Amino acid sequence: MTSSCRLLVIADVGGKERRHIGDEAMLEANLDGFRRLIPEVAFTVVSHDPAWTASRYGVDAVALLGFPLDTSAGAEREAILDRFLADATSHGPGNATIDAVARADCLVVSGGGNLSSTWPDLVYERAALIHLGGIFGKPVVVLGQTIGPRLARDERRLLAETLSAARLVGVRDLPSAALARGLGVPPERIWYQCDDALFLDGVPESVRHLNRSGAPVIAVTIDPQVRASGEAVFGSVVGQLRELSETTRAPLFLIPHAFGRESAAAPSDLTEARVLAERLGLPHTVIAEGLDAGQARQVTGDAALVISSRYHPIVFGLAAGIPCIGIYGDEYCRIKLQGALAHARLERWTLTYDDVARGELLTTAIELWHIRGEVRRELESRREAWREEYCQRWDAVLRALDPAKTFPPGGASTMFGRPTREVAPALVSALEAQRLAWEWERASFERLTARCDQAQSRVRWLEDEMGLRRTIRRYASALRWKLRRIGLRQQ
Numbered sequence: 001m002t003s004s005c006r007l008l009v010i011a012d013v014g015g016k017e018r019r020h021i022g023d024e025a026m027l028e029a030n031l032d033g034f035r036r037l038i039p040e041v042a043f044t045v046v047s048h049d050p051a052w053t054a055s056r057y058g059v060d061a062v063a064l065l066g067f068p069l070d071t072s073a074g075a076e077r078e079a080i081l082d083r084f085l086a087d088a089t090s091h092g093p094g095n096a097t098i099d100a101v102a103r104a105d106c107l108v109v110s111g112g113g114n115l116s117s118t119w120p121d122l123v124y125e126r127a128a129l130i131h132l133g134g135i136f137g138k139p140v141v142v143l144g145q146t147i148g149p150r151l152a153r154d155e156r157r158l159l160a161e162t163l164s165a166a167r168l169v170g171v172r173d174l175p176s177a178a179l180a181r182g183l184g185v186p187p188e189r190i191w192y193q194c195d196d197a198l199f200l201d202g203v204p205e206s207v208r209h210l211n212r213s214g215a216p217v218i219a220v221t222i223d224p225q226v227r228a229s230g231e232a233v234f235g236s237v238v239g240q241l242r243e244l245s246e247t248t249r250a251p252l253f254l255i256p257h258a259f260g261r262e263s264a265a266a267p268s269d270l271t272e273a274r275v276l277a278e279r280l281g282l283p284h285t286v287i288a289e290g291l292d293a294g295q296a297r298q299v300t301g302d303a304a305l306v307i308s309s310r311y312h313p314i315v316f317g318l319a320a321g322i323p324c325i326g327i328y329g330d331e332y333c334r335i336k337l338q339g340a341l342a343h344a345r346l347e348r349w350t351l352t353y354d355d356v357a358r359g360e361l362l363t364t365a366i367e368l369w370h371i372r373g374e375v376r377r378e379l380e381s382r383r384e385a386w387r388e389e390y391c392q393r394w395d396a397v398l399r400a401l402d403p404a405k406t407f408p409p410g411g412a413s414t415m416f417g418r419p420t421r422e423v424a425p426a427l428v429s430a431l432e433a434q435r436l437a438w439e440w441e442r443a444s445f446e447r448l449t450a451r452c453d454q455a456q457s458r459v460r461w462l463e464d465e466m467g468l469r470r471t472i473r474r475y476a477s478a479l480r481w482k483l484r485r486i487g488l489r490q491q
Contacts, residue, residue: 004040008104008138009059010129012112012122015049018260022312025197025293026111026144031057032200033394034108044100046129062097067124071117074154077124084128088135098132106401107133111144111172111196113311113336115159116151123155130162141168141400144196146336147176147183160184167400170393172196173339174427177416189400192416192423193393194343194386195315200297216250216304217286218365219322221257221313222276224267225329226353233353237327238279240362241307248369250304251284255296257310259289269310305369307361309333314340321383323368323375326350327361342426344382346375389418 011027014020027045034041043060047053050061065084067077088098101107107129114122133140142163151159163169164184170191171177180190220241227234245252254277256269273287288299296313300306301320306313309327314337317324326337328350338347349368351360368375396417399405415423 004042005038005105006042006044006103007034007106007108008044008046008100008129008133009108009110010046010126011110012114013045013047013049013053014260015047015052016260017049019258021257021291021293021296022197022310022315023112025200025297025312025315026195027057028293029196029198029200030108030110030143031059033397037394037398044104046097046100046125060100062100064125065095065097065128067121067128069119069121071120074120074152077120078154081124081128081131085131085135088132097129101129101132101138102136104138107138107140109140109142109145109166111170113146113332115145115147116149116332117155118150118332120152120155123151123158127158127162130166134165139401139403140166141170141397142166143168143170143397144193145169145171145176146173146332146339147171147179149175149179149331149335156183168396171416173335173342174416174423175335175339187416190416191393191396192418194389195312195340197293197297197312197315198319198386199390200293200319216248217253217302218245218248218250218305218307219253219255219300219303219313219317220276220306221255221269221308221310222272222327223258223269223309224272226309226327227272227275228267229329229353232357233329235279236357236359237361238276240356240359240365241276242280242282244362244365244369245280245282245285247366251286252280252282253286253288253299253303255288255291255299255313257296257312304372305365307365308337311336311340318344318379321376321379323372323379324349325361325365325368327353327356329353343386344379345425346378385422392417 009027009030011030012020012023013027014023031043034043043057045053045057045059045061046064047061048064050063053059054061065080067080084095084098087093087095088102109126109130112122115126116123130140130142147159160183163180164186166185166189168189168191169180169185170193171180172193172195174192177190177192181187222237226237241252254273256273259268259270260266262268262271270287270289277285277287288296291299297316297319300313300316301322303317303322306317306322306324307327308314308317308324309329314324314326318340324341324346326341326349328334328337329352334350337350341347341349349364351364355361413420415427
């Protein structure tokens with residue numbers, strides 16, 4: 001790796017119209033890391049909003065290749081991918097993004113949780129760029145990913161082709177490491193890492209004024225899926241957060257992590273924070289609107305407790321030594337939240353939507369509130385190991401970006417780039433959590449099946465009832481007609 005090079009980086013950053021703090025945080029952390037290690041590095045970032053990205057981060061930027069999101073558009077995505085690869089192979093019509101790949105020295109896929117069937121457009125976007133990197137002979141590294149857990153057949157095939165060609169695949173949770181291995185990525189190229197933003201530097205002091213009292217506060221981030229799941233869950237969240245704040249005398253700081261387009265009635269964390277604040281009716285609740293990644297991390301780090309249904313508030317909390325509770329409603333979110341907490345061996349501090357509806361958020365939060373000093377000390381004791389992983393990871397990244405370097409084979413003392421003694425307990429815990437999640441999903445499926453059976457039985461009863469009523473009405477009508485005929489004859 002020379003002292004100057006150009007990296008093409010793809011990250012899921014938005015722009016003026018929509019923002020996602022976690023994706024911005026991972027990009028910022030990776031740009032900072034490369035700038036420290038490669039003195040004259042230059043960047044081209046692939047972005048939803050190239051002009052905004054270029055201005056904000058001091059980089060060159062190009063647009064996404066552009067794949068449709070619609071899950072039914074698989075054939076269209078395949079056709080677009082084939083066209084891009086053919087154009088690159090034949091040096092066909094110029095495309096600014098393809099040209100940027102050709103000019104770059106290396107490709108970097110920045111952290112994210114978008115290699116999943118939920119976002120087929122982003123799966124194809126990243127796979128296409130990795131494919132293009134291979135066509136132009138560029139080394140590729142992939143950092144900070146959650147992969148899956150659900151992948152369609154074409155997405156699985158595509159990721160198997162592309163991730164196995166990457167020089168390094170960084171995953172932030174062990175289920176993703178196992179899935180990467182199943183996709184054919186050589187084990188010595190898989191790196192089990194902390195989130196890219198755990199050591200995000202340059203945190204500003206400009207948001208200290210939000211907590212004027214200096215009293216302990218509780219940082220809360222709730223995404224739109226919680227309210228969309230129904231009043232049984234959202235109403236329970238409202239009631240328990242209100243009681244938690246009154247019991248602990250700690251104001252609630254609501255910190256949106258995804259926002260924009262609220263004027264178009266699009267759901268966002270900011271919308272949820274406003275609804276939540278109104279429903280809470282507490283005078284000292286604060287909505288921390290429009291923060292950037294550094295500011296959000298600062299506000300989160302000033303809290304005494306973090307409660308979040310999103311991933312990066314947990315990361316920011318752990319980075320500052322703050323106890324955290326994660327709330328999830330599906331397997332994808334479970335893997336992410338427990339994956340973040342697993343780096344601190346605190347993955348048990350997560351709750352399902354059903355747990356919340358049963359009132360367990362309040363009891364869990366109060367329990368964690370009372371032992372928060374002990375948990376903080378435990379988190380501080382892990383900081384050195386996190387820093388060691390961070391430094392070793394960047395050494396591996398630089399080695400991966402140098403085509404002249406080879407990867408040493410993994411030994412019995414290492415697993416996914418980390419000491420086996422550190423990974424093995426987390427892997428056992430992840431497998432147990434996976435088993436419990438499958439049992440929970442099976443129980444949820446059985447409850448749903450029972451409800452469907454009940455509904456179907458009700459429909460059959462109604463059909464029978466309506467059939468009986470129709471028969472009675474028919475006979476009654478015929479009887480009335482006959483009585484009228486008899487009456488007419490008697491006249």
